[in-house]
Amino acid sequence: MITIKLDPKMKKGIEKLADEQLVNMSTVIRQAVDKYLKEHDIDWRKIPEKKAKK
Secondary structure (H helix, E strand, O other), X not given: OOOOOOOHHHHHHHHHHHHHHOOOHHHHHHHHXXXXXXXXXXXXXXXXXXXXXX
């Protein structure tokens, strides 16, 4: 989970796109971040997860 601040107009744009694609805002944002990482040759699926401390 992550919290970000967006310009209200940007948020409205994301909401509009989500409505048009029949998905939620989180899906639109995840897709955008995934595309951005791919454009910068970062495969986040291959990054090892940190183990939780006990």
